Amino acid sequence: MIIDLTGRKAIVTGSTAGIGRATAEGLARAGAAVVVNGRTNARVEEAVRQIRRTVPKADITGVAADMATAEGVAALIAAAPDADILVNNVGSAHIREYHGVDDIAAIPDEDWLGLFQLNVMSGVRATRHYLPRMAGQGWGRVVFVSSESAVNIPKEMLDYGMTKTAQLAVSRGFAEAVAGTGVTVNAVLPGPTRSEILGDFMAKQAEAQAITQDEAEQGFLAAMRPTSLLGRFAITDEVANMIVYACSEQASATSGAALRVEGGVVRFVG
Template sequence: MKIELTGRRALVTGSTAGIGFAIAEGLALAGASVVINGRGEERVSSALQALRSRNPDGDFSGVAADLSTAEGSAKLTGLVQDTDILINNLGTAHLNGFFEQQDSEWLDLFQLNVMSGVRTARYYLPAMMNRGWGRVVFISSESAIMIPSEMIDYGMTKTAQLAISRGLAELAGGTGVTVNAVLPGPTRSEILSNWMKVTAEEQGTTQEEAEQAFLKKMRPTTLIKRFTTTEEIANMVVYVCSEQAAGTTGAALRVDGGVVRALF
């Protein structure tokens, strides 16, 4: 299978590192021109430099904007007025105690993980539907299905993304636009890798040993017995954005290493 996205423009939110960075690179390798996004100019500039160094033939640009706010989202859409492919990757997670959390923490995470994607989809989807082609992908998580007790707020936001992506797929039905969600499991992304590095240092072990301990305790149902790579997540996303995936919409596609013990 040869995926060809030449002539398509893609926007990947939260893409200065980790899964978003890998998705941006994967889409560019398939021929798409790619706009990356991060909160600060320094991070965006650094990511652009890395992407261009690794992919000299790629077409990359970037926008620094905080999409957790309506103002930041308006800045993005003002600078990037149209796109064929929208990857709502922006998100974060924090270990926390449910009984200690304040309302403001729940609302802040909802703005970042959920409303950022709502705003971008609300802006870009109508033009895709009018043209008769488009791809929207929400990067959710296996935590949307298996809510972690140590991050209930995070699980809630990831479940919300599944509801939004399915609803938008229904809304765009018959227009040539597909909307899907991709659900990574434990991944060697920036956030989780940093957690594992700190844990390894505290325990005097290697990062790989820390990852194995995490899986054994927190995700014992994993079938691949390791963290996935960001490239493995990106591969699914690039496929979902392809012409070959035109028959896949309204789906929740797991790249979780078999963590979720369910057939459907």
């Protein structure tokens, strides 16, 4: 399968590292003009430089904007008012240890609301702008990067799981709103991935326990995701491959779907 996105413009939020960074590079390799987004100019400029080094002919630009705020989304839209592809990737999590229900009860309002603003409302606000334009031109792709935590709610990250479930509802609703227009809207559900947030957490755990990162990740899977069929953390490119496919012409019959790249963690047939 050859995915050719020449002539398409893609925006990937939260794309200075991790899954977003791998997705931006994957879309660039497929020929799309890509807008990289992050919170600071320094991180955006470095990501743009890295992608240009690996994909010399890439059409890459960057926009620094905090997608957790309405003002930040407006800044992105002002800098890049049109797009054929929107990947709502930006997100974060609070990784905590879990000892009992008191840990959940102690999660403060600002953690719940902060994650909701970043993980959910960033995508709602961006999609609200770009989706009608895509429908008007008769082609477009929107992808929400959710998580297996959307359907396999982690008790140690309940606030995060809530936002990822909300993304599935939002994705399906937007998909139904543009039915028959040539625009597709899907969600992608990664599992444990060696990305910036979880990868850095595992590296710190490994250092604290004087073990390798692979050993720390195996311990995490055994304790927290024992149903994994993959038996290891995914790498960001493996997730990005699914996202790039969902953005392609070849994925034209896939819409309103939750596409799983979670290594079989979720014990569900369907």
